[in-house]
Amino acid sequence: FKTHPNVLKELNYHNPKMAAVMRDSPEEEAVQVMRDHILAQGAAGFNRTYDANREETEMKNRLLTNPMDPTANEYFGRQIEQKNIMEQYTQTxxxxxxxxxxxxxxxxxxxVNGKPVQAFVDSGAQSTIMSSACAERLDILRLVDKRFEGVAVGVGSGKILGRIHLVNLKVKGEDGGMGGEDVHLPCSITVMDSEKGLGDKNMDFLFGLDMLKRHRCSIDLQRNALVLNTMGRQVVTPFLQEYQLDTTKGGTRDFDADAANAELEKAQMDSVAEVEAAELxxxxxxxxxxxxxAAAGTDDTTMTDAPGAGAGAGAGPGSGPGPG
Structure with missing residues (x-):
């Protein structure tokens, strides 16, 4: 393990407690620990198989005795369901x-205003929406018409601060071929409160259905691009790749592998600690x-013996009334 760090990393993913022992223990002790672990795993696997076979045999016997046995029928029903699920899983x-x-x-x-912003193309959003924090960063928050404030209701609810009637949105076309030039789109934006607005604070700008229809856009998944047909020409802008997006948007641009591994290891160790605490x-x-x-059994024994002791004392000499 010490000469093959990738193997230790894999072990740490599946069994962080064992990986810590293998990493910190002397070689001979680590080998013995691994042997004990393999033997324990083998014994546990044998016990699981034995118990499963015993239960299946018992259920078969119950069906032979009574074909309408509800417990046995439920057991084999679960077996059939699990088999179907595994077949679908394997095929997929x-x-x-x-x-x-x-x-x-x-x-x-x-x-917008010469400042870059990544727009989330959302055909499920009725309107084009921007968070107030994003609008302030782009220096367009001052253009909000507060007469259009209100409450947005959908999956959740949010506060609408107002509407920016006209924003010059620059969209860059892909290099080479048709649509390689940039295009400037007139865009109306609904601004929502960053704290009480968008459910996901990482999606600060949604290019919604209103502007998609206004500029006759097509989501072309074969080309992995958004096709805009506006002002008499077609512009193709590619969807951003993982390396171009932050981790908050599902990308890898600011991904820190060491920090992620440390966080995963901590979570696994916490999970192991919780399991051990529950077992304890x-x-x-x-x-x-x-x-x-055991204490209750001792009390019962004491209460049972007491009358016998009294009877023995009463039967002894001088226990009865003496001669008058």
Missing amino acids: MNEYPETFARVLMLYIATE AEAEAKSAEETGE
Whole structure:
């Protein structure tokens, strides 16, 4: 492990407690710990298999005795469901593995007042929306018409500060071929309170359906680009890639691998600590319960023996009334 850090990193991902022991222990002790771990895992696997086979045999016998047995039928129903799920999982992994990957949202590079801003293309948003913090950063918050303030209601609710009636939005076309030139779009923007507005504070500018329809835009996923048909010409602007987006937007531009690994390791260690604490609490509760049962048994024995002791004393010499 010490000569192959990648192997240790993989072990740390699956079993951080074991990885810490392997990293900090002397070689001979680490080897012995790994052997014990492998033996324990093998024994646990054997026990699981044995218990599963025993339960299946028991359920089969119950069905042979009573084909309408509800417990056995429920058991085999779960088995069939799990089998179907695993078959679908295997087929998806083999034929459509991309469905398990994270989907990158659609962003385009734009400029307002000469300042860059990444716009989230959202055909599900009725209006083009910008947070007040983003508007202030772009120096257009002063243009908000507060007569249009209100409350936006959708999945959640948010406070609308007003509306900016006209903003010059610069969209850059892709290099080479048709649509390689920049285009300036007149754009109306609804400004929402950053604290009580957009549900996701990382999406500070949404290019909504109103402007998509106004500029006859097409989301072309084959070219991975937004196609704008405006002012008599077509402009193609590519959607941003992961390396161009911050981690808050699902990208990797400011991704810190060391910090992410440290955070993951801490989370795993915290999870292990929680499991160990729960197991310890369960063991203590069980021990206390057993101690209580033993104490109750001792009290019962004492109460049972007491009458016998009194009878023995009464039967002894001089216990009865003496001669008159």
